[in-house]
Amino acid sequence: MRVTVFGASGLLGKALLHEWRGDAVTGLSSRDADIRDAERVQQVVRETRPQWIVLAAAYTDVDGCEGNPDLAFAVNRDGAMNVAAVAKEVGARLLFLSSDYVFDGKKTTAYEISDQRNPQSVYGRAKAEAEVKLLELMPECCIARTSWLFGTGGKSFPDTILRLAASRPALDVVNDQHGCPTYTTDLARAMIQLCRKNASGIVHVTNSGDCTWFEFAQEIVRVAGLATTVRPVSSQQMARPAPRPAYSVLSQASLQVLGIKMPSWHDALRRYLEQRQLTT
Numbered sequence: 001m002r003v004t005v006f007g008a009s010g011l012l013g014k015a016l017l018h019e020w021r022g023d024a025v026t027g028l029s030s031r032d033a034d035i036r037d038a039e040r041v042q043q044v045v046r047e048t049r050p051q052w053i054v055l056a057a058a059y060t061d062v063d064g065c066e067g068n069p070d071l072a073f074a075v076n077r078d079g080a081m082n083v084a085a086v087a088k089e090v091g092a093r094l095l096f097l098s099s100d101y102v103f104d105g106k107k108t109t110a111y112e113i114s115d116q117r118n119p120q121s122v123y124g125r126a127k128a129e130a131e132v133k134l135l136e137l138m139p140e141c142c143i144a145r146t147s148w149l150f151g152t153g154g155k156s157f158p159d160t161i162l163r164l165a166a167s168r169p170a171l172d173v174v175n176d177q178h179g180c181p182t183y184t185t186d187l188a189r190a191m192i193q194l195c196r197k198n199a200s201g202i203v204h205v206t207n208s209g210d211c212t213w214f215e216f217a218q219e220i221v222r223v224a225g226l227a228t229t230v231r232p233v234s235s236q237q238m239a240r241p242a243p244r245p246a247y248s249v250l251s252q253a254s255l256q257v258l259g260i261k262m263p264s265w266h267d268a269l270r271r272y273l274e275q276r277q278l279t280t
């Protein structure tokens with residue numbers, strides 16, 4: 001199988017290229033092809049002739065998107081449509097990465113794929129609009145919503161916590177946002193299976209289990225054997241430009257239907273920290 005990955009230089013893209021074996025995978029960064037440039041996208045897709053396109057390229061700075069909506073929509077919605085248009089033209093399947101931030105966070109039980117989108121941030125709106133337009137253009141495309149990514153080769157929450165914990169006796173971390181931390185290695189393996197299984201429609205793909213950022217930070221400090229105290233605070237105390245959903249846990253049901261099982265985030269974190277220790 002020939003596969004073209006947009007966003008190959010990102011956190012997920014690096015894991016995808018590392019994990020993907022047995023197929024011919026081409027990885028592209030924004031320098032290879034800016035997805036806002038429809039002609040360039042067309043050119044690289046014609047050159048690489050993929051059967052599957054994985055669209056992991058995005059403007060992922062959620063607070064940055066809030067201050068720069070034009071760029072957020074240009075990349076995350078219109079750029080995605082540029083890729084989809086070429087995918088349709090050449091008959092390639094498309095796997096698009098979306099986000100838990102398409103939801104408003106008002107539920108208290110896991111979000112199902114059938115739940116209504118109601119994004120609260122510019123980033124979430126751009127992703128939600130991309131989803132709707134993609135499904136209109138290519139009803140057979142696959143949309144994988146994921147959340148709270150951590151992994152090697154980019155900005156990663158465990159790394160931030162470990163860096164701060166090394167120099168501070170106590171850390172304040174928000175305890176009123178619930179979600180599913182997801183290890184890029186596990187997400188990448190699931191993405192590969194989705195392509196091999198010829199999946200279509202919306203799928204929720206996260207590590208299993210859920211927590212708050214505070215609980216996640218506590219576990220990082222505990223597993224790393226550090227003495228730093230982690231203190232729970234509210235989102236109001238740590239105000240950020242973009243609102244985040246208070247609860248964006250994604251149900252595992254859609255993935256289970258496809259026979260794909262995700263490890264727990266506790267297990268994923270332990271493996272990530274072990275691997276990190278080996279490489280630092």
Ligand SMILES: NC(=O)c1ccc[n+]([C@@H]2O[C@H](COP(=O)([O-])OP(=O)(O)OC[C@H]3O[C@@H](n4cnc5c(N)ncnc54)[C@H](OP(=O)(O)O)[C@@H]3O)[C@@H](O)[C@H]2O)c1
Nearest residue numbers: 007009010011012029030034035057058060097146148149
């Ligand atoms: N990180 C999370 O917690 C999270 C949560 C939910 C969903 N997601 C989604 O999962 C996907 C992967 O996220 P990630 O964390 O791996 O992202 P990331 O580390 O921020 O990487 C973003 C990737 O997109 C590329 N890119 C950015 N702007 C581009 C443009 N205009 N044209 C072409 N490529 C462009 C970057 O290329 P350069 O390196 O060349 O800039 C990079 O390869 C994204 O769709 C994201 O929205 C992420």
